Amino acid sequence: MPPVTTSDNPEELARLMTADPGLPRSNPTPAYWQHIPHPLANARSERFHSRRNYAIIGSGVTGLSVAKTVLENHPTATVSVLEARSLCSGATGRNGGQMAANAGEEYMHLAEVFGSEMAGKIANFTLRNLNAMHALVEEFDAVETSEVQRLKKLRVFMTEAKFEDFRRSLARLEADHPTLKGMYTLVDANTLLEVNGSSLSLIVLWRPISTPANIIPIVSFSRVEQTYSIHGACGGALLSAGTVWxxxxxxxxxxxxxxxxxxxxxxxxxxxxxxxEVDHISSSTSPAACSYSVHTARGSITVEHVIYCTNGYSGHLLPALRGPIYPFKGTMTVQDAGTSIRNQGNSVAWGFHSPPSFDPVTKRHGYGLYYLGQSAKSGYLYFGGENKRIDDAVSADDSFVATSSVEHLQSSLPRFFAKTEEVSPPWKLVSSWSGIMGFTSDGLPMVGQLPSSLTGRKGGGEWIAAGFNGYGMANCFLCREALALMMLGKPRPDWLPEAYQISEERVAAHFVSKEATPATGSKL
Known part of the structure; x- marks a missing residue:
């Protein structure tokens, strides 16, 4: 999501974006996803390995993807995942559980900045990535464990201007890339108000064909019951998506x-x-000829490759990326509406879009997006979104969640279903927490081999994929797979958008500290 919010204090914003994010805090707010810890939550070797081929910093879905790809493609490689806290305790273990692309919403901006060809490649990549996530669930027999659902995402636009912007963006997407036509089904305001009824819903899945860069739609139809009962909206759009634990x-x-x-x-x-630190550099041009000392709280480990899966915390170990990648703190809640609304967790998830806002009295920014999923088993509502001060938003501190942010989410959710007057007290708060996302100054992930100018070290064995701008589930798995393949000496996959490639030139071209602002579409 591009940095488009206007800050009331650009100097403060620049200071926050370029500050050292530090290490992940040792006492994060407890995320509901982790309320039953996995047996590996605190896993560590009995004897710390002092020498490995690969050290992966971070244990979310991106670190997982690198480890999986390297282990499967290199018969002797040794890999250690280094995590500052418990396993999967970062953004992956703290997000909203939504698997959805934002191609339609972002296409106009992407086409204007990067050209229509690259914008289409980015859209196709996110769709391919979501399919890869579903394939991962099936490969590891995790359908029941992860409570994954294939469903429709209903993007709801709360003002006519937002709906019109989306329609214009979608029209250009479909004109530039006819193969993507049919991704979205527009829904008018009257339909969103319907409490009962049914319709024939278009479901579009995607699969690769002859070359990895291409995808084609597999179209099917399903009769679905519509009970949206969304109030105050000007229109919406349906697209195929998913939810997951x-x-x-x-x-x-x-x-x-x-x-x-x-x-x-x-x-x-x-x-x-x-x-x-660089431990040794050979006269050979091969990155494998280099070695690094990775110093940890438990000792040092010598490796040939260091992979930063550190997202919003990347600037701590890589000071040159402070600002180009910056932390953005999201807020999540789990709420129990009881019988106030029916359980649609196996058929629909929601996103509510409105213009960004700023309250000069409270100094709180509204970032224009709320996201909602529902458990098909319990009926619990997983609801997130931001309305907070800039110093709480551009922050790497997930050790607390502001009471005002939680109260805002509790009061906002019922209103979308016209339940405001009925909800007293608010729907039961089951859980609330915060989590740190990584945003970039140009709105795209940064992926690839880190040049010496950005690490401050010689050698070619440092790599990164970070800054997923709130859409990690639609980007990170294949970004890391591509990174792992490149580390193994294979060419960059042609399905990875070139615009994602990190370089000194890209960092310099897009980061203007006093003008850059946090994105409005954060989706933890």
């Missing part, structure tokens, strides 16, 4: 990898990385 998925796959690759794979939780 992300912590359960990632921990199950990590568990399988440990059993599948004993001796070659290790997970070291509560092992924060304190510094990275």
């Amino acid at each position: 992300p912590y359960r998925l990632v921990t199950k796959v990590f568990d399988t990898l440990l059993k599948r690759y004993p001796g070659r794979f290790a997970i070291e939780t509560h092992t924060p990385v304190l510094a990275v």
